Amino acid sequence: MVxxxxxxxxxxxxxxxxxxxxxxxxxxxxxxxxxxxxxLTDTDLVGHGMTFTIGRGNDIVxxxxxxVADRLVGKETESLFENMGKTWEYLVADPQLxxxxxxxxVIHIATGAxxxxxxxxxxxxxxxxxxxxxxxxxxxxxxxxxxxxxxSDAITKEEALEMLKSKASTxxxxxxxxxxxxxxxxxxxxxxxxYDDEKVKRLTKEALHAGFNHFxxxxxxxxxxxxxxxKIIRSVIDDPANLPPNAKPRDPATLVGKNAGPTGNVLMxxxxxxxxxxxxxxxxxxxxxxxxxxIEEPTAPDDILGHARIRRELKECxxxxxxxxxxxxxxxxxxxxxxxxxxxAQIDSCRLAGVSEVLSVLLMAAKFGVPVTPHAxxxxxxxxxxxxxxxxxxAVSGSIDRNVLEYVDxxxxxxxxxxxxxxxxx
Numbered sequence: 001m002v003x004x005x006x007x008x009x010x011x012x013x014x015x016x017x018x019x020x021x022x023x024x025x026x027x028x029x030x031x032x033x034x035x036x037x038x039x040l041t042d043t044d045l046v047g048h049g050m051t052f053t054i055g056r057g058n059d060i061v062x063x064x065x066x067x068v069a070d071r072l073v074g075k076e077t078e079s080l081f082e083n084m085g086k087t088w089e090y091l092v093a094d095p096q097l098x099x100x101x102x103x104x105x106v107i108h109i110a111t112g113a114x115x116x117x118x119x120x121x122x123x124x125x126x127x128x129x130x131x132x133x134x135x136x137x138x139x140x141x142x143x144x145x146x147x148x149x150x151x152s153d154a155i156t157k158e159e160a161l162e163m164l165k166s167k168a169s170t171x172x173x174x175x176x177x178x179x180x181x182x183x184x185x186x187x188x189x190x191x192x193x194x195y196d197d198e199k200v201k202r203l204t205k206e207a208l209h210a211g212f213n214h215f216x217x218x219x220x221x222x223x224x225x226x227x228x229x230x231k232i233i234r235s236v237i238d239d240p241a242n243l244p245p246n247a248k249p250r251d252p253a254t255l256v257g258k259n260a261g262p263t264g265n266v267l268m269x270x271x272x273x274x275x276x277x278x279x280x281x282x283x284x285x286x287x288x289x290x291x292x293x294x295i296e297e298p299t300a301p302d303d304i305l306g307h308a309r310i311r312r313e314l315k316e317c318x319x320x321x322x323x324x325x326x327x328x329x330x331x332x333x334x335x336x337x338x339x340x341x342x343x344x345a346q347i348d349s350c351r352l353a354g355v356s357e358v359l360s361v362l363l364m365a366a367k368f369g370v371p372v373t374p375h376a377x378x379x380x381x382x383x384x385x386x387x388x389x390x391x392x393x394x395a396v397s398g399s400i401d402r403n404v405l406e407y408v409d410x411x412x413x414x415x416x417x418x419x420x421x422x423x424x425x426x
Contacts, residue, residue: 002077002125003042007069007117010036011058014379020194026220026272028193031055034379035062035110037069039117041077047121051113051350052378057106064110067097072118081122084145088115088356104328108353115354116384129420130355131390135171139164142395146359147330154334160363167398174394183389184254186214186268186404188377190233193218200229204236209244213237213265214404216296220271223286230267230290237265253401259291259318270296273326277306281313294320294344301326307341322346325375329353330360337368348375349384358388359396366397376406386420 013033021032035058039047053061068091072080080087091111092103101107123130134142143161187210190203207215215233219226236242238261250264258266269292275283280298295314299306301323311321320343327333328351336342345365352358365372372392374385385405393400 002045004039004072004075004077004080004121005042006040006073007066008038008040009062009065009069010034010038011062012036012379013055013058017055020192026274027054029055032379033058035065035113037065037113037117039069039072039114039121041121045077045121045125047117047119047124049113049115049117049120049354050380051109051116052348052381054378060106061110061113064097064106065113068094068107068111068114069117072114077121077125080118081125084119084122084356085143085147087118088147088354089149091115092353103331103353108328109351111353112350112357113354115356116349119355129387131387131394131420134355134359134387134391135175135394137395139168142359145356146363147353147357148360150331151334151360151364154338155364155367159367163363163366164395167395170398171394174398174400178390178393178400183386183393184214184400184404185212186216186266186373186406187212188216188218188270188406190215191217191229191270193221197229197232201232201236204233205242208237208242208265211244213250213263214268214293215265216268216270216406218272219269219287219295220274220283223283226269227287227289230269230287230292233267234261234290237261237267238263251401256402257318257320258293258402260293261291266293267291268293268296268322271298273297273300275299277303277309280306280310284310284314284319285317288317288319292319294322296322296346297325298323301328302332304332304335304339304341307336308339311341311343320344322373324348324361326351330357330364333361334364337364337370342370345370345372346375347372347385347388349381349388350378355388359391362388362392362396366392366399371399371402372397373404374406382406383420 013031016032017029033053033055034050036050097107123133126133139161142164143157187207190200190207240263260266277299284295298310322344324346325348347361376382376385389405
């Protein structure tokens with residue numbers, strides 16, 4: 001029997017504040033960082049996990065990770081892997097650690113790093129990438145691996161099982177398709193607030209030629225600047241002369257309701273929680289000219305009713321609402337969906353407490369018909385979320401037409417992400 005014997009924690013930071021990378025209206029000095037854990041065993045088998053911060057938060061998070069990881073030391077992996085949902089409940093059940101959450105904040109994202117490391121250990125033990133490990137599970141095994149506590153009023157285990165069974169017979173077809181085409185992606189690299197107009201224009205053109213047709217721009221610091229930058233991006237992506245040679249026409253099914261321009265390109269905007277509710281409504285309406293698909297994080301991430309009001313009032317403008325990057329647990333997503341407060345769910349692989357909690361959000365989103373577009377603007381997040389999006393498409397929702405994945409590297413010629421085939425999550 002393989003036994004977990006210890007762990008190593010690494011504090012990894014990058015001085016991105018020096019170049020303006022990652023800047024937005026709320027977070028003006030970001031040093032993108034990773035609090036990284038490696039689970040060790042009495043064999044050569046290891047498991048890697050992490051969570052993301054923007055700098056000094058790593059000091060606190062690394063300590064919290066060690067507190068959570070201590071609960072796994074001495075445990076046999078076979079018993080942990082046999083029921084990953086139950087294992088997840090064990091990780092969040094320490095009463096003294098739970099008290100400083102519960103299931104939110106530093107202790108929750110630390111749990112995410114540990115749970116992700118354990119799933120990575122599981123995938124490596126089966127010699128499969130994480131996405132393949134999960135999509136090869138039976139519906140019963142997926143349900144058993146999911147965190148269901150506190151969400152039975154939105155979806156029951158029985159409902160989830162039926163949903164998964166209804167998709168099971170066609171999983172192989174979807175896996176074949178996505179292996180051939182990759183997963184649709186969008187880019188934020190041209191839209192950071194710290195960039196001047198020439199850099200915005202240059203990076204937009206580069207992304208367009210790389211194959212992207214979804215572009216996201218940060219907003220909220222200055223209305224006139226936002227409108228100007230939005231027009232610059234639109235002028236590039238809507239001009240047929242800027243399309244790469246031999247560009248293929250976009251599938252109309254992937255553009256419905258997205259305010260796509262004449263070339264089939266889509267613009268999204270992201271305020272990173274900077275506004276109060278009335279301000280968000282007024283501000284976004286003033287940006288109608290640049291025709292965004294949605295406004296991301298228009299207000300405080302915990303304000304369910306505020307998001308619902310913003311969505312209602314922007315609906316007449318044809319602009320949707322997206323959030324989830326800072327939704328700290330599955331209960332927040334549950335309420336956002338029950339209140340019809342979002343058009344797009346943006347899971348974060350490291351703010352939610354690992355794969356088991358992510359599965360619960362994917363299942364709820366599939367039931368409520370909300371497309372999942374993960375947040376991945378941070379160290380290691382792009383590598384994580386491709387696994388989660390593949391699980392969603394192949395095994396859970398069966399939908400890919402309206403979904404896009406935040407990513408930068410490893411592109412096909414049409415702005416899609418290639419599949420990870422290594423035997424790992426991280």
